[in-house]
Amino acid sequence: MDFEEHAAKPLLAAAGIAIPRGQTATTPEQAAKAAGSLGPVVVKAQVPTGKRGKAGGIKPAVDPAEAQEAARDILGMTIGEHTVERVLVEEQADISRELYAAVLNDTASKGPLVLFSTLGGMDIEEAAAHDADAVRRLIVDIRQGFDSAGATAVLEGLDLGDVQDAVADVLVRLYDVWRSRDAELVEINPLAITADGGVVALDCKFTLDDLSKARQEDITGAGVPDKLTDLEARGRELGLTYIELDGEIGILANGAGLTMTTMDAVRHYGGNPANFLEIGGQSYTLATPALDLVLSNPKVKTLVVNFCGAFARTDVMTEGVVSAWEELKPDIPVFFSIHGTGSKEAVPIVRERLKMEPFPTMDEAVQAAIEAAK
Amino acid sequence: MSDLSGMIVRAPDRMLVQGITGRQGSFWAERMQEYGAKVVGGVNPKRAGEEFLGLPVFESAVAAAKETEIDVAVMFIPPMAAKAAALDAIEAGVRLLVVLTEHIPTQDVMYFMAAAKDSNTRIMGPNTAGLVTPGETFVGIMPAWEEGICRPGRVGVVSRSGSLGTLACLNLVQAGLGQSTVLGLGGDPILGTTTIEALQALEEDPGTDAVVLVGEIGGTAEEDASEFIATMSKPVVAFIAGGASPAGRKMGHAGAIVMGNKGTYQSKRSALEKAGAVVLDMPSQMGEAMRAAMAS
Numbered sequence: 001m002d003f004e005e006h007a008a009k010p011l012l013a014a015a016g017i018a019i020p021r022g023q024t025a026t027t028p029e030q031a032a033k034a035a036g037s038l039g040p041v042v043v044k045a046q047v048p049t050g051k052r053g054k055a056g057g058i059k060p061a062v063d064p065a066e067a068q069e070a071a072r073d074i075l076g077m078t079i080g081e082h083t084v085e086r087v088l089v090e091e092q093a094d095i096s097r098e099l100y101a102a103v104l105n106d107t108a109s110k111g112p113l114v115l116f117s118t119l120g121g122m123d124i125e126e127a128a129a130h131d132a133d134a135v136r137r138l139i140v141d142i143r144q145g146f147d148s149a150g151a152t153a154v155l156e157g158l159d160l161g162d163v164q165d166a167v168a169d170v171l172v173r174l175y176d177v178w179r180s181r182d183a184e185l186v187e188i189n190p191l192a193i194t195a196d197g198g199v200v201a202l203d204c205k206f207t208l209d210d211l212s213k214a215r216q217e218d219i220t221g222a223g224v225p226d227k228l229t230d231l232e233a234r235g236r237e238l239g240l241t242y243i244e245l246d247g248e249i250g251i252l253a254n255g256a257g258l259t260m261t262t263m264d265a266v267r268h269y270g271g272n273p274a275n276f277l278e279i280g281g282q283s284y285t286l287a288t289p290a291l292d293l294v295l296s297n298p299k300v301k302t303l304v305v306n307f308c309g310a311f312a313r314t315d316v317m318t319e320g321v322v323s324a325w326e327e328l329k330p331d332i333p334v335f336f337s338i339h340g341t342g343s344k345e346a347v348p349i350v351r352e353r354l355k356m357e358p359f360p361t362m363d364e365a366v367q368a369a370i371e372a373a374k
Numbered sequence: 375m376s377d378l379s380g381m382i383v384r385a386p387d388r389m390l391v392q393g394i395t396g397r398q399g400s401f402w403a404e405r406m407q408e409y410g411a412k413v414v415g416g417v418n419p420k421r422a423g424e425e426f427l428g429l430p431v432f433e434s435a436v437a438a439a440k441e442t443e444i445d446v447a448v449m450f451i452p453p454m455a456a457k458a459a460a461l462d463a464i465e466a467g468v469r470l471l472v473v474l475t476e477h478i479p480t481q482d483v484m485y486f487m488a489a490a491k492d493s494n495t496r497i498m499g500p501n502t503a504g505l506v507t508p509g510e511t512f513v514g515i516m517p518a519w520e521e522g523i524c525r526p527g528r529v530g531v532v533s534r535s536g537s538l539g540t541l542a543c544l545n546l547v548q549a550g551l552g553q554s555t556v557l558g559l560g561g562d563p564i565l566g567t568t569t570i571e572a573l574q575a576l577e578e579d580p581g582t583d584a585v586v587l588v589g590e591i592g593g594t595a596e597e598d599a600s601e602f603i604a605t606m607s608k609p610v611v612a613f614i615a616g617g618a619s620p621a622g623r624k625m626g627h628a629g630a631i632v633m634g635n636k637g638t639y640q641s642k643r644s645a646l647e648k649a650g651a652v653v654l655d656m657p658s659q660m661g662e663a664m665r666a667a668m669a670s
Contacts, residue, residue: 105480107593110487110564142484182481210624212479214454241626256561256626257535257590260615261657267618268655276619278626308544310503310536311398311474311515340540341517362541363658 001208001223002048006088008206011181011219012188015173018200022090031071032064034089041089043070047082048224050123050205055079060092093200098190100124101171103146103178105185105209106139112178114138114146116154116171120190146175166199167191181219182212231296238289240277247272248373249366250300250332252290252321254279254312262306265362271370274300279317287320288327295330301373302333306362309340318346322353333372337365378575380469380496381567382555385410385510387445390438390468392417392459395426399450402515403427409518411511414442417459435459435466448472448504448513453479456500460486464495472513473499473566483564490566497566501627502558503536514558516540527552529664530576532569533588534559534595535627538615541657542588549661554582561590561627569595570602577606584609584668586660587651589642591616592630596642603649609667610651611660614642 003011009019023034024046035041045057052058057079061067067089077084098120106113116136119127128135136154140146151168160167170191178186187205194200213220228236235242241256245263249271253259259278266273274297279290294300305321307314318338325334336358338346350358359365389406393399394416404427407413415430415438422433432438435447447463449456449472456478463471464486471490478500490497498505504514509526512518515536523543531546531553533539539558546553557572559565569589576582587610589596596614603610617639619625621632632638643653652663 105484105564107563111484141488142481143488179481182479184480209480211453211477212481215479241624243620243623243625245620253537255535255537256630257533257538257588257615258541259537260590260619260625260630261538261541261613263618264615265656273618276623276625308537308541310517310540312537339544340520340523340537343520361658363656 001210001213001220003206003208003223004046004048005044005203006046006086007222008204009201011177011206012174012201012204015177017170017173018198020090020093020200020202022088024086024088025071026075026086028068028071028075031087031089032068035061035064035067038089038091040092041067042092043067043074044088044090045074045077045079045084046086046088047079047084049080049082052079057084093192093202094195095192096195097193099167099193100127100189101174101191102185102187102189103175103183104187109139111142112140112146112175114140114150114154114171114175118158120192124189140175145179146172148172162197163193163199170199182209182216183207184209231293235277235293238286238293240279240286240290240293242293243276244297245273245275246299247274248299248301249369250274250294250297250303251306252277252279252294252303253306254309254317258306258308262304262362262366265366266304266370269363269367269370271366271373279312285316285320287317288324291321291324292328295328295332300332302335302369304365304369305334305336306365307338307340307346309342313342314338314340315342315345315349318349322349325354333369335359335365335369335372337362378571379578381498381505381557381572381575382579383446383470383505383507383511383513386412387511388412388414388443389513390415390417390435390444390447391450392435392447392463393450394418394429394431395421396450400427402450405519406512409512411513414444435463435468439466444468446470446472446513449475451475453477457482457486460497461489464489464493467493468495471495471497471566472502472504473497473560474502474504474514475499476501476561480564483562487564487566498558499560499562499566501562502560503539504558506553506556508553516556516558522547524556525552528554528581528583529586530554530579530582530584531556531586531588532559532572532576533557534561534590534629535588535615538588538590538657542586542613542660545657545660546586546664549665551661551664554579561629563593563629568598570599573599573602573606573610577608582608584611584664586664587612589614590627590630591619591625591632591639591642592627592637594637597645600645600649603646603651611654611663611667612646612651613654613657613660614639614646
């Protein structure tokens with residue numbers, strides 16, 4: 001879950017990292033009012049994506065009138081795929097130098113990675129391409145944590161002068177944010193050194209590990225909710241991963257891998273999948289609401305039910321789907337393929353109650369469904 | 375870290391089931407016992423000292439290890455309790471820890487991965503369906519006893535997905551082939567045992583003549599393995615799931631997501647093909663492709 005700048009920065013502040021004073025605004029008038037109490041400001045579009053500056057979403061303003069005009073320009077503009085509905089009005093900083101700092105999840109080392117660069121303000125990949133030595137990387141043992149000794153090691157040999165210790169302190173605090181807030185990524189770019197020797201986070205990107213939401217409930221409300229269709233939102237409420245697609249072949253399968261493969265098979269044989277929906281894993285007992293969900297998509301013309309049971313028992317899933325079918329009485333054709341755990345019990349359920357024969361392979365079931373949808 | 379051959383389960387392996395008294399733990403522990411796996415006990419701190427499925431229940435894996443020899447521990451443990459259970463098994467000194475649990479907070483996974491690195495424990499998963507060596511033993515949540523799916527043979531199967539690994543096994547058996555061993559790696563982005571390590575283990579395994587690699591979109595595991603595949607003496611037949619999946623969406627597995635140009639179907643397919651692997655359009659082509667690969 002991504003956090004916009006205005007929601008991410010308070011997490012830094014709570015950890016003792018300095019941020020500029022600022023206020024959010026959803027109208028030009030609010031922006032003007034905020035500028036009135038802040039002096040010269042920067043008006044910044046609040047969208048969960050980078051490159052806001054290049055898109056014209058960040059403008060300086062010396063007084064409330066300019067702030068109002070800047071907000072009028074920025075509010076409603078489209079950056080990436082996001083419409084700007086809010087700006088952050090923030091006091092201007094007197095910047096003497098821009099740095100980069102981040103802590104993120106590194107799949108290669110299976111642990112946290114601290115990144116630091118003196119080439120702040122740039123995209124970090126650009127900075128690395130520009131000067132590989134300018135990007136410092138430190139793999140951290142999560143059991144040991146990251147302290148001032150680690151930070152000093154990261155900064156060693158960089159000419160940071162008087163602010164060396166203050167920057168090291170920010171790195172340690174940034175790691176604390178990553179650790180205590182279950183971040184996937186927390187990034188400050190730029191981390192500014194101000195003319196008076198302060199170290200201030202001028203921007204912040206924060207991504208919460210989706211798997212840790214349950215223990216970060218006090219901040220999840222501040223994140224950007226996933227963009228979901230109505231059906232996808234209904235799926236999530238049921239605890240099902242449902243992704244709505246444009247095709248005509250509905251899919252009900254167990255396990256993420258098999259469900260993706262069923263979609264691949266539909267595409268391979270010339271059809272288009274209408275959805276991703278896996279009812280394997282812990283959710284395999286939810287066959288009834290799952291079927292209801294797939295059939296609620298009006299684009300669905302035929303349905304493939306593809307089970308290959310491992311953990312998920314096909315007899316339990318089939319019983320659920322067949323019962324749901326009897327209850328909902330859908331008027332579209334359905335094509336089964338059933339193998340794996342519990343299939344000896346599952347196949348007779350389909351045969352006896354729906355008077356049809358499961359196909360011997362996924363491929364045949366998918367091809368029949370595509371043919372019937374024509 | 376244990377040596378690579380340790381990831382293959384064998385008939386003599388003594389197994390401990392963490393969370394044995396739960397609904398899933400007990401169902402699968404019984405299946406394992408029926409198959410002939412040497413399950414030596416279970417863990418549930420609230421029921422320590424009791425007997426369950428004819429087995430002793432211990433307070434912890436560490437306590438169990440004091441009473442009995444354990445080679446493999448398997449976790450039927452909910453996500454928020456997984457870190458403690460994994461650390462317990464690592465401290466108990468098991469050779470292999472099979473983490474079935476899905477949705478474990480990422481930093482908890484990092485924590486027990488770091489602990490495992492300094493130990494002799496190899497981790498499979500998280501979010502794996504387990505391991506099967508047909509005719510010998512199995513651990514986890516795979517339908518090992520289904521004769522149409524798992525049968526002794528000489529093809530090693532490596533899969534990130536349980537359901538798709540099962541389908542691959544089914545396709546092999548339908549073609550008259552069997553498996554030397556089935557290695558479930560798991561659907562998470564951070565895994566204890568990666569694709570390349572599994573392939574290295576199978577390359578060294580004298581019981582394996584050829585390998586089926588079942589991958590999926592997201593991450594770079596297949597790309598990372600391709601250089602090694604090019605050096606393998608045994609043929610590799612691969613299928614990558616997710617070619618028809620939209621980018622930027624998590625396809626059920628936390629690891630199955632295409633970000634920008636990373637983790638795409640095409641990138642994986644071309645890396646594998648360049649390395650000399652046969653990449654299939656459909657899993658149903660597996661039997662024929664494998665027969666051809668093994669004959670040449």
